[in-house]
Amino acid sequence: MTNLDLIERDLEVLWHPCTQMKDHEQLPPIPIRSGRGVWLEDFDGKRYLDAISSWWVNLFGHNNPHINAALRDQLERLEHVMLAGFTHEPALQLAERLVQISPAGLTRCFYADNGSSAVEVALKMSYHYWRNVGKPRKTRFIGLENGYHGETLGALAAGSVPLYRQIYAPLLMDVITVPSPDAFNREAGESWADCAHRRFAKMEEALARHGDEVCGVIIEPLVQCAGGMRMYDPVYLNLLRDACERHGVHLIADEIAVGFGRTGTLFACEQAGISPDFLCLAKGLTGGYLPLSAVLTTEAVYAAFYDDYANLNAFLHSHSYTGNPLGCRAALATLDLFERDDVLGRNLRLAEAMRNATAHFAEHSHIAEVRQTGMILAVELVKDKAAREPYPWQERRGLIVYRHALKRGVLLRPLGNVLYFMPPYVITPDEIELLAEVALEGIQLATAE
């Protein structure tokens, strides 16, 4: 079988995610036959360095021997059982370990099966909590501009990236959106921290004004990933933790993309030393193997639902595959790897290698900024550097980089004008050099008029 065979069949029957299918007339999907480590291989034998961890999910490489072995073992025991009325070792072991490694105070683990549904769970639980404790007027949420929390209607409502949200706006609940602390938009001479402080005034204002009708504030700690890898100072999280406390509002940390070491610490919230009321985890949770998500919350939230059945205070939310044993087992194997190796220590060196390999990018006349938080490095392409004027989105400059990189055997998938590296943690310094080289070639092509 060749690439061509599969492409023909694919285009007859498949509808791909987040894709204008007509684009495939120009650039067909690439059929992948196998993966190993950071490399993917297509049916013609061409290899691609997966520099974006297959949409940010992969942590320890494709076809990881340790995770494979755990899954094989689990497969011989139990593939699935419903989690209502039943339990199993992988689900409870994983809950124990997540409670242990997550920020203090998060003692309860509720499973769902993808990131968006974890966000739905957190939103519903937060609202329902306030109802159960006699505050039924709390029905709204606050989110950040440029935030992203997934594609299902509740999660989409909580986010505010226009490309994904705008068309569906009439279907979405009304969320209060406040300006992002995004440091790209800081004023001349302003530090990231100053920018976060200044922007926080708007959050404080929204909380003061709407606090009694707001259930919770939902944010992506430190990096707004889908919004173009925009980053901000941890102090914003400290200010927000404190303000949520004062206004009686939950803090919902969506660490679906930034959790599990992406930002340098196991969880991004650690960099501010805060604990949220809800922590949403998915993506890297299973090392990029299987769809599974978890929402961790506090004993106080849990207690508000614990009641006689007839009082109808239970959280009657479920997904068929809630706590799937294979997913949980992949997650346990992933956590093993964090325990066995000094992953965060090694990532410090890899992050430095990414910084060094791209140090010269900043001089480029169409690169406004190279920014980095741990294992996420982003390059912002602009039309006019002095004015920070973006390229019109219609020009699809990022797509030129994407196509060039594919030719060169690298999978980069820019978000509009933002090119980024978010590689699996098993990438080598040499592979990082290759990545930087190919990226810069792509940028030259994309910005040469």
Ligand SMILES: *Cc1c(COP(=O)(O)O)cnc(C)c1O
């Ligand atoms: C990807 C993502 C989601 C949605 O997760 P899915 O598994 O794609 O539904 C939610 N929040 C953030 C921050 C994400 O990056």
